[in-house]
Amino acid sequence: MEAPPVTVMPVTGGTINMMEYLLQGSVLDQSLESLLHRLRGLCDNMEPESFADHELVYLLKGQQGNPFMLRARRSLLHPTAPWHLRYLGQPEVGDKSRHALVRNCVDVAASHSLPDFLNEMGFRMDHEFVAKGQVFRKGAMKVVVSKLLRVLASGNTENTEPMSLSYLVELSVLAPAGQDTVSEDMRSFAEQLKPLVHLEKIDPKRLM
């Protein structure tokens, strides 16, 4: 049997093997200001960057097993910026002593025809939401403080209502596979944010 053509071979290396290290936590609305103050002091010296994004989650239901999930996200403040398509793999079950949630992550920028393309490919939109908040950075670490809003009418991002009375705080780093010092740095940074917010690794499977 002849070897399959090159295009069928899986792509390895480059940005495919990036891992996302993640820690999550939440704060109530009334404690947001003090958290933002603390983050401004701890993170790199920049003007705080606000964002408003609209995220759509697409599922491809195959015949067997789990549906394949892709997340498509666009910026509402910068309508001309490209869409961002993201695949997040299963969290790695490494040793329990690792402080952050580690999962494979593939990030791709896409043009504005992305939703149509995904529909043509067979994906169906499962749910959508709007996230508004601020982004901070410290070196390679990214801290995102966001308020999640429910979209009432599909496709209409003006009409939204908050899902809860709190803000979601996520600390994430994108690094190539195998760098475990990253989780140490994340943990020490998370220590500095206590007791305003407790960032810990939350396994998404346990929430299902």
Add this chain to the structure above:
Amino acid sequence: MSGGPAVRVSIESQCERQVQEVSLDGLETYVPPLSMSQNLAKLAHREPRSQPEPEEDEGVWGVFYCGAAALERSYVVFSRFDSASVQTPQVFQLISKKKSLATAAQLLLKGAEKLTKSLAENQEQRRQRDFNSELLRLRSQWKLRKLGHKILGDLSYRSAGSLFPHHGTFEVIKNTDIDLDKKVPDDYCPLNVQIPSDLEGSAYIKVSIQKQSADIGDLGTVSLFRRQPKAKPASQMWHLKLEAAQNVLLCKEIFAQLSREAVQIKSQIPHIVVKNQILSQPFPGLQLSISLCHSTGEKKIQRASPDKSKPDDHLYVLEHNLHQLIREFHKQTLSSVVMPHPASSPFGHKRLRLAGPMAYDKAEISSLQQSEGLLEKIIKQAKHIFLRSRTARTIDSLASRIEDPQIQAHWSNINSVYESSVKVLITSQGYEQICKSIQLQLNIGVEQIRVVHRDGRVVTLSHQEQELQDFLLSQMSQHQVHAVQQLAKVMGWHVLSFSNHVGLGPIESIGNASAITVASPSGEHTISVRNGPESGCKVLVQFPRSQAKELLKSDVLQEGRWTHLRGPYREVHWGRMEGRNFVYKMELLMAALTPCP
């Protein structure tokens, strides 16, 4: 009981005062009541009774009563007590004295102990307060964090956008063990910092341009620390220590970046990195050396050749620019252009994010990336500085060497790091308003000089010094001929012919000769001038035929009017002409050839 008629009843109180007299109409005069002192005197003189009357005031009056009674010697007698009359045995005296002294001493000691304890507490508190106030000052300027019971700080530029992998952590040490009773040294500070050992001392980046050293084996021995550091004691103020350490870190980062680029960038003449020096060749025959000079200040710096003191050719401007460039580089990592929109995308320049959707090819992507590194930028700046200084030197040497015509240079105040400009005027002294046709604008770039002439011609000169010099010399010779043209207008002479580049006569090695012929108002005389940069000027005058003695009389010319035509030329001995410069001499000549009416 009611019923009966009301009966009026009169009541009279008992008389309290004695009646002194009763007047004839029945009015009673009472004795005025006694004042207090009179009352007291009366009581004192009264007959004693068993108890004093209770109606008098007690307390104070009791004392007075006692004193008064003592004076009367009736009841109380004051008598002297004589202590010397008491005789006790000496042993008892000693014991009692000892006991009393011991009790007194104990009391005093207890008091002193309490005092010293409180003083010590105060001192300790003061030391702690001093330490805390110093810590507060430190915190207001530097980033600190607590790790266990250690206080660590960060003096690196990472929070400002640097990607240098040095940790830059310093430790804050309490220095409160000092005994405040002894003399406190002048530079005592309750707070001390411990900086990483490789950041001790001070450093700077030395950038200099030299003529190329002939022997390549000389490399690596050159860069000595020129600036002698002052003798710094170990207990320096913490802010000086921290600033010096931060400067050392920045210099290391700059040098690391430069050497990385020196190795990676492919250029025609490769850059050499030797120990703490980077050498490159901006122009042939010239060497640019960038070196990191770091001294720890502990041992005396060995000078390889103490008597040969090189002039300090350190270009401070370039060192400052290097610092600025690295800070610019830091700021770029922190600019909001890098922040992700939408928030889930990775950090990166926002234009690069479009590379995928817009299907950029390699050329477009490389045009988006940072094209020039630190080293290339600093080499360009060094080239420009060198070219500018050499241009200035050329113009100045010409100006001092040649007096006629004069060359003036007006440098513009506002320049960029890669471009400067100077306006060069060639004039004749005394005739600046008339002869101002040669005005050159020189734009000095990185490798070339662009000359814009007043009449619009643009000439590009290379970095060679000789080219500029030759060009200026040729312009000066052209100026003389232009000056004659302008002078002729003023004097009323007519220009018969004018050429900037004559094709006749000997060939000049620099530029071309120019020539002009002007005729007097009456038409009787003409002056022809040929001026070349190398051959100098040649002036010929044409006289009318009637004044020419060497002409043979012939029969061809019948009428006398033909003698008014101009005849042969005669050369003027220009060197023997009176006048301080060419144009002045020309004016005198023209005046001499124009007879008064």
